[in-house]
Amino acid sequence: MTQTPILTTEGLEKRFGGVVAARDISVALHAGETVAVIGSNGAGKTTFVNMVTGYLKPSAGKISFRGRDITGMSPRDTARAGIRRSFQISQTFPELTALENAMIAEIAALETKGSLSSHAITDARMHAARGVLARFGLEKFADTRVATLPQGVKKQLDIAMAAVDDPAVILLDEPTSGVSVDEKISMMESVITPLMNGEGTVLFIEHDMDIVSRFASRTIAFYEGTILADGPTEEVLRNDEVRKYVIGGTAHA
Structure with a gap:
């Protein structure tokens, strides 16, 4: 078949x-x-x-x-x-930390599903954002400002953000x-x-x-x-x- x-x-x-x-x-x-x-x-x-x-x-x-x-x-x-994508030039927020970037991706995923609310930033979402970083081996950069990360790590983070919610x-x-x-x-x-x-x-x-x-x-x-x-x-x-x-x-x- x-x-x-x-x-x-x-x-x-x-x-x-x-x-x-x-x-x-x-x-x-x-x-x-x-x-x-x-x-x-x-x-x-x-x-x-x-x-x-x-x-x-x-x-x-x-x-x-x-x-x-x-x-x-x-x-x-x-x-x-x-359907999600990453870009040749990383689409991240350089002045925020890697964890904050992952959190934004989590909230954006809620928005695309129409379930974003004023309670979107919760302990559960924070835990999910940390889980995204862990999945892609980025947990050690959680509290690091993205602007200071090596280019390869920025790329990983950009892809991890695109992969939130398993497209x-x-x-x-x-x-x-x-x-x-x-x-x-x-x-x-x-x-x-x-x-x-x-x-x-x-x-x-x-x-x-x-x-x-x-x-x-x-x-x-x-x-x-x-x-x-x-x-x-x-x-x-x-x-x-x-x-x-x-x-x-x-x-x-």
Whole structure:
């Protein structure tokens, strides 16, 4: 019996005037998958993520989540539906502590579910926020101001905040960008492991093929705004066109 996809895109396209940033993007993601998206700068990777999460309205095509048409839905409504994301540049509050940031994410999750009240800041929510930090190995930074944290830790915190309330789909935009080579593997392990322990689907944009090989069971390669290859990671990374047009241009990005 074939598993029903949790998220699908059909013929997705995005035009900016006369420039086509993405075209004919048809993807089916299943629950529990960990998928890497690769491609050189300008290949359409982030445009795709922005359309799925509501930050860009598609020029054509359809996006379905759990069988529901969510094409053109706002970022707030996609988050409410169960699709979350992190950004290439961490979206945290630098003057607050890591715990305070996690607390804000907890309250925002209540708001997306329509259950935010004047009693949102409670001992229970504080306990939940500490639990989020612990899940991602960040508890030792709970009382540290975010502005003083290393870049890799800021990235972890940003992803931990996006993962509050266990979204069905989480999309990570270049989670290791700005992180030193020595820290990339450990940083990704601390992020992907807790996400994979849930039942959610993880899709991450990545330029480092070592990270892709290690953490993604499936890889989607973008080239000039469309999908060049989609399949098991080892097969995609061996694909002649992917090696010619994608890996050669992104190995050191």
